[in-house]
Amino acid sequence: MSETTIGGIAGRMPKFIRRADPAVLTAFACIVLLLFVGSLYSRSFLSPEYLLQQLKVASFLGVIATGMMLVILLGQIDLSVPWSVAAGAMMACAAAAYGPVGVALAIPFGIFCGVVIGVVNGIGVAYLRIPSMIITLATNAVAQGLMVVYTGGFSPQDSATPAMRYLATGFAIPGVPNAVIIWALIGAAMVFVLTRTGFGRTVYGIGNRERAAYLSGIDTRRVVLIAFAASGGLSAFGGVLLAGYASKAAQSMGDAYLLPSIAAVVLGGTSILGGRGSYLGTVAGVILITLLQSILSVMQMPEAGRQIIYGVVIVAMLLLYGRAPASR
């Protein structure tokens, strides 16, 4: 549609705008709009400190949404995010109770737990061919059960280690929060993997048509398994950072991240059917969601109103971009 309908205006625009996805442009336009609306509410909304603070909060969602995007590009979905986040945070904090070695290994151990959940999802989806929404819901329930048993039975340590706090709240470069740097590094790695490696091309290929990818000689099952493992690991890492930010882990800390992470990916123009989408869009989606949350809390919108607005915004954006082709 882009060539014919917007040809007249687009012809005069720089090349990078002409090539951009309309969904990504819309997302960035919405960000500008939100900033404008926010600045009407409060002067400090456009101050560098406030914006940097928003970027820091966004980076937790950004890390989690990176994993979600990888899975959605395959045409699957990962609904085990809530308890992958919680398990990563809780296990990292719990590991810190086992002496200096435990403290040193806390962060890798938290991520490892997320990877395990992801591998179970991946085996279910890739090798047992269970629909991803079902198996990930089931592993989410099992992870929740394990965490309830673990915390109820042993009441483990739940405070974050200094290293986790430093990663989430410290400043390695003056003025730039570490969490933002981490998100930038993970984002850069993701862009590299998606655009410059065979694995990335395969992910897009599987998202378009797994059958065709398989017939081209790709071990599609291995790729799906790795993608789910990465998603679990990134969710858990997001949980580790969140635990560092709040300086403790809690059971329901991941619940607030499932819908926003899906929303961020989808609002950024990644097709929910898989095979189409750019990481730039996900970045825009993450910032958009974070700003929306921030403005709603500045307006003192109660939780109920936030839930309603989320749901309506997601459905509205999907109706604009995410529709399947008509069956005729």
Add this chain to the structure above:
Amino acid sequence: MKDWRYWLAEQRGTLLAFGIFIVMFIIYTSNHPAGFTANVVQTASNKGVLLAFVAMAQTLVVITAGIDLSVGMIFTLTNCLASWLVIGTGIETAFGVVAVLGTGLLCGAINGAIVIYGRLQPIVTTIATGAVYFGIALLLRPFPGGSVNEDLADALTGRLFGVVPASLVVLLAVVLVVWVPFSRSVLGRAAYAAGSSEMAAYMSGVPIRRGKFTAYALAGLLAAIGGLFLTFFTYTGEAAYASGNAYTLFSIAAVVLGGVSLFGGKGSAIGAIFGALAFRTIGDLLFVFDFDPLWQPLFQGVILLIAVSLGAFALFRVRNRLEWFL
């Protein structure tokens, strides 16, 4: 002979769920301190019926090869609404019941309209609408509370003639009034056909859109009946996020245990009812065997994981590896 075998093959999932339920229920009652008494049966059926209604709702959508992750939230929303409306004189109560059921039907219809006419993916759509329904529930009941017409509540959760649990009678009535006519109508067959092969159904001129839309709308209605019953049992309304999510999750487990294919086109709500009753009984087994209640979420999660993995055995029958990707 031939007819009989056809019938058996068609009902295999339902009969298996019935068998699992009977075995589990015998283990449950024989280990229960009170034994097989009318009281034990009444309590068990009251708990089981809640999940049975939500599982029936899930079945209708799963048959069309979709999934409804908002059933638990419709259940929660109607619970909160019923705690405001289903009270007062006979007329007011009747009006309240109709309003609650109408709300459920509307929620389901919204899901259906977005999925079918908006052509969106059922998963993401119902997660998003589920958030909206939960938000409305939270607006209605920021704190647990409210009340319900207790005469009606006691009548529907008590026993008929001192033996038969009234909730089971209502469940049977709902099956006869909602499920049987639907599954035998043109729209019901269209829902099955759409789940089995949407393309083939479309080419054959089956009204797939109307069939699927009816399935989604009736799913909302059934979830609302469940929400109404929850209000009758608890006498209050509560917008609990965890409980709504748990009902969604358990409804999927019940549907799978009940022999309904998650790929659509196969299974029946009767099977899902027995699946729901079996799932509830398995969960309650922990109590009669004196396990720590802390283990219950893990136990139910593992049952769910095993139940959904069972469907994977179909893989061993695949002769052509390309069928993996269907």
